[in-house]
Amino acid sequence: MVDTVPGGHGGGRGHGGGRGRDRGYGLRAGRDVEVRAAGGGFAVGTAEHVTLYAAPRQPATLPHQVGVVPAPAQSFQTRPESAELRAPGPCHVLTGLGGVGKTQLAAAHAHRAWDARELDVLVWVTATGRPAVVASYAQAAAELCGADPAEPEQAAAAFLAWLRAKPHRWLVVLDDVADPADLRGLWPPDSPAGRTLVTTRRRDAALTGTGRRRIDVGPFTPDEASAYLAGVLAAHGRTEPAGELASLAAELGRLPLALSQAAAYLADQALGAAAYRALLADRTRTLAHALPAPDALPDDQRVPVAAAWSLSAELADTCEPRGLARSLLALTAMLDPNGIPADVLTAPATRAFLARKGRGRLLRGRTRRVTAGQVHETLRLLHRLSLVDHTPEEPQRALHVHALVQRTTRDALTPRRFAACLRAAADALAEAWPENERDIALAAALRANAAALIALGEPTGCLYERSGAHMVLFRYGMSLEDALQAAEAEEFYRALTEATTRHLGRDHWCTLVARQLGAQARGRAGDAAGAAVAYEELLEDRTRVLGRNDYSTLATKLDLAEWRGESGDGEGAVAAYTELLHDTRRVHGPDHHNTLSARLGLARWRGESGDPEGAVAAFTGLLPDVVRVFGPDDRRTLALRHILARWRGRAGDVEGAVAAFTELLSDVVRVLGPDHRNAFVLREDLAKSLGRAGDTEAALAAYAALVDDMTRVLGADHPDTRAVLAKAAAWREGQAPG
Structure with a gap:
C-alpha cells in the first residue's frame, strides 16, 4: 500500500493509520532520506516528495x-x-x-x-x-x-x-x-x-x-526504426514516404527515445518528415528546439532527449581522473560518431586541451599535465557509463559516440568553448595523420573524422584564422587523392577555395594553394585540358602576388608544363620545361626540388615526343641526384624509379623493366604498405610487363592477385578495380592491352 505527500512535513498518516512520531524531519532537497512512522508504516523520499508505505x-x-x-x-x-x-x-x-x-x-x-x-x-x-x-x-x-x-x-x-x-x-x-x-x-x-x-x-x-x-542493448535496426515511426504516425492518422522516414530515423541515430519524441513533435506540430529533417539540420537551433516540451513528452517519459545523458556526464566528471570526462566528451563531439582513431584520442593536442580545462574553467590560471594513461582511464569511465563505446582492440575506430550524445554535448557549449573544442580536435587529427598512409583502414577513419569536423566548422569559420586555414583541411584533400578519389578531391578543393576566399581573401596563400591542389585533382580525375587552364589562371595570379621568381610561382610553372603535355601538347611541354629548367637553376640552384622536377619533366616529354632511349638516359642520370638530395626511401625517389622502369619497357628493354618493377615493388611495400595506391599502380605495371615479356601465365596470376586486393580495399565497383579487371580479361583472351 502506498501514498504520497509533499516533503517537508513533520509526519504523515499512512494507510496503516498511525501518525508519524518524528516532526520536522529537516529534509534537504535532492537527498534520499528514510523516515520511520508509527503504525507499521514508513516513508522514503526527498524534501519535495515523500512516499509513505504501510x-x-x-x-x-x-x-x-x-x-x-x-x-x-x-x-x-x-x-x-x-x-x-x-x-x-x-x-x-x-x-x-x-x-x-x-x-x-x-x-x-x-x-x-x-x-x-x-x-x-x-x-x-x-x-x-x-x-x-x-x-x-x-x-x-x-x-x-x-x-x-x-x-x-x-x-x-x-x-x-x-x-x-x-x-x-x-x-x-x-x-x-x-x-x-x-x-x-x-x-x-x-x-x-x-x-x-x-x-x-x-x-x-x-x-x-x-x-x-x-x-x-543498442539503437533500433533500420527496419525497426522505420516501422516504429510509421506505426506512431499512423496512430495519429499520419503517413509519410518510407524514404523520408528511413532518412529521419538515420539522422536521429535510430535511438528509440529520440524517435518517439520526434514522432510526437511531428504529430503536435503537423510537420512533415522532410520539413522536420530540415529543422534538425539547422545548426543555429539546439536539439531541444526540435523536440516536445517536457510537459508534452509521450509514453510517460520523464526527460527530453536533450537531457537524457546530462546526469551521467556530470557523474563522470566527478570521478577519477577528475574534471576530464566532460572536456573529452566535448572534443569527441566534433568528430565522426562511427569511430575515432585511438591516436587522435591520445594525441598531444588532445592532452593539452584537457590540461587547460577542468570542468569548464581554468585551473587556477595554469595548466596541468594529462597523461595518455589518464585519457584511457577517462575513456573507460565514459564507456562504463554507456556514454561512449570504447573498443581499444580496434585502434582505427577505437571510440564510437552516438550522434545525439554529440549533438546535445555541442548544444551545451558556449560559442567560445565550441571553437576551442573544434580547433583542438582538428589539431589532434593533424597530429595523428601519418605521412605515409600505410594503414588503409586508419586513413579512411581519419578522412571520416575530418569530414565530420569540417562540416561542423565551416558555418562558424573556426578552422580559419589570419595565419591561414587549418592544416587538417589540406591533409584531408591529399588523403582523398591518395585513396584514388580524385573526383571527390576536386570537389572538396573547389569548396575549400570558396571558403578560403570568403574567410581569408582571394590572394591569400591558402586560397592559392587550394586552387593549385584543385587543379591537380581535376587533372587526375581525367580532365587534363581543364587542369592546364586552371594552372594558367593560377600562374597569372601567383606571378602578380608573389613575383616571377618565387618558389610557388615556379612550382606552378612546373605543374602547368606537365598538364600541357597530358592534354596533348607534348612539344609545348618540352619548351616549357626547357625554359623552366633555366629559371630554377638560376633562382634555386641545381639541387632544389623545382630544378630536379624540371629535369624529370623534360626527360619524360622528350621521350613522349619520340625519343624513349633519350628519356631512359636522362632518367638514369637524374636518379643519383634525387637519391642524394632526398634519400633512397623518399616518395619522390620511389616515383622516379617507377618512371624509369616504365621507360625501360617503352624503349624495348622489357626484361629490364620487369626486373626494375620487381625490385621497386619490394621497397614500395616496405615504405608505403601493400595497400597503398602506388603499390597497386606498380603491380599493374609489373603484370603488364610480365605479359609483354612473354610470360602470360605469370601476368594473369599477377592480375588476379591485384584484382583481389583492389576489391578488398577499394571495392569491386571502383573504377580502378574495374579497369584492372578489364585488362586482365584482355590478357586472358590473348589481346594485350595498351
Whole structure:
C-alpha cells in the first residue's frame, strides 16, 4: 500500500493509520532520506516528495505484484533482446545508452510473463538509489510475508530471505540501476524458480559475474526504426514516404527515445518528415528546439532527449581522473560518431586541451599535465557509463559516440568553448595523420573524422584564422587523392577555395594553394585540358602576388608544363620545361626540388615526343641526384624509379623493366604498405610487363592477385578495380592491352 505527500512535513498518516512520531524531519532537497512512522508504516523520499508505505495485516495471496510496471510504449517493437530475456538463467542485465529502450524491453518481458501466468510474484523496483531499492524491498516484504516495514533494512533482508526460501515463481526487476554499489547485499538470490532482471546504463564488471548475463542493448535496426515511426504516425492518422522516414530515423541515430519524441513533435506540430529533417539540420537551433516540451513528452517519459545523458556526464566528471570526462566528451563531439582513431584520442593536442580545462574553467590560471594513461582511464569511465563505446582492440575506430550524445554535448557549449573544442580536435587529427598512409583502414577513419569536423566548422569559420586555414583541411584533400578519389578531391578543393576566399581573401596563400591542389585533382580525375587552364589562371595570379621568381610561382610553372603535355601538347611541354629548367637553376640552384622536377619533366616529354632511349638516359642520370638530395626511401625517389622502369619497357628493354618493377615493388611495400595506391599502380605495371615479356601465365596470376586486393580495399565497383579487371580479361583472351 502506498501514498504520497509533499516533503517537508513533520509526519504523515499512512494507510496503516498511525501518525508519524518524528516532526520536522529537516529534509534537504535532492537527498534520499528514510523516515520511520508509527503504525507499521514508513516513508522514503526527498524534501519535495515523500512516499509513505504501510504493511498489510496479513500476507497477500498469490499471484501478487509489487510496484508499478510501466505501460507498454506506443507502437512497441519486439526486438531480438526480447528473446534473449527468455533464455534460461537466474539474472539478466540489460545495459546500454540512455534512451535505447531498456526499460521498455524489461516492462514488456514482465507484462508478457505476468499475462501468461508464468509468475507467482512480480516485483518492479525503480532502483535509482539504494534507499529506493531498500524501500521497495521493504514494501514487498510487508505485502508478501507480513514483515514490519518500520525497520526497512530488516524488512528488505526478510524479503530476500523469503525469495530464497519459497519455491514460488518470481521475477524481480531492478530498473535503472545508477550505481552497482547500491545493490551491495541487495541482489536477489539465485533460485531455480526465480529470475532477476536489471536495467542500467552502467557496464561495470560488478554488475556481471556468475549467473548474471549481460545483454547489450543498442539503437533500433533500420527496419525497426522505420516501422516504429510509421506505426506512431499512423496512430495519429499520419503517413509519410518510407524514404523520408528511413532518412529521419538515420539522422536521429535510430535511438528509440529520440524517435518517439520526434514522432510526437511531428504529430503536435503537423510537420512533415522532410520539413522536420530540415529543422534538425539547422545548426543555429539546439536539439531541444526540435523536440516536445517536457510537459508534452509521450509514453510517460520523464526527460527530453536533450537531457537524457546530462546526469551521467556530470557523474563522470566527478570521478577519477577528475574534471576530464566532460572536456573529452566535448572534443569527441566534433568528430565522426562511427569511430575515432585511438591516436587522435591520445594525441598531444588532445592532452593539452584537457590540461587547460577542468570542468569548464581554468585551473587556477595554469595548466596541468594529462597523461595518455589518464585519457584511457577517462575513456573507460565514459564507456562504463554507456556514454561512449570504447573498443581499444580496434585502434582505427577505437571510440564510437552516438550522434545525439554529440549533438546535445555541442548544444551545451558556449560559442567560445565550441571553437576551442573544434580547433583542438582538428589539431589532434593533424597530429595523428601519418605521412605515409600505410594503414588503409586508419586513413579512411581519419578522412571520416575530418569530414565530420569540417562540416561542423565551416558555418562558424573556426578552422580559419589570419595565419591561414587549418592544416587538417589540406591533409584531408591529399588523403582523398591518395585513396584514388580524385573526383571527390576536386570537389572538396573547389569548396575549400570558396571558403578560403570568403574567410581569408582571394590572394591569400591558402586560397592559392587550394586552387593549385584543385587543379591537380581535376587533372587526375581525367580532365587534363581543364587542369592546364586552371594552372594558367593560377600562374597569372601567383606571378602578380608573389613575383616571377618565387618558389610557388615556379612550382606552378612546373605543374602547368606537365598538364600541357597530358592534354596533348607534348612539344609545348618540352619548351616549357626547357625554359623552366633555366629559371630554377638560376633562382634555386641545381639541387632544389623545382630544378630536379624540371629535369624529370623534360626527360619524360622528350621521350613522349619520340625519343624513349633519350628519356631512359636522362632518367638514369637524374636518379643519383634525387637519391642524394632526398634519400633512397623518399616518395619522390620511389616515383622516379617507377618512371624509369616504365621507360625501360617503352624503349624495348622489357626484361629490364620487369626486373626494375620487381625490385621497386619490394621497397614500395616496405615504405608505403601493400595497400597503398602506388603499390597497386606498380603491380599493374609489373603484370603488364610480365605479359609483354612473354610470360602470360605469370601476368594473369599477377592480375588476379591485384584484382583481389583492389576489391578488398577499394571495392569491386571502383573504377580502378574495374579497369584492372578489364585488362586482365584482355590478357586472358590473348589481346594485350595498351
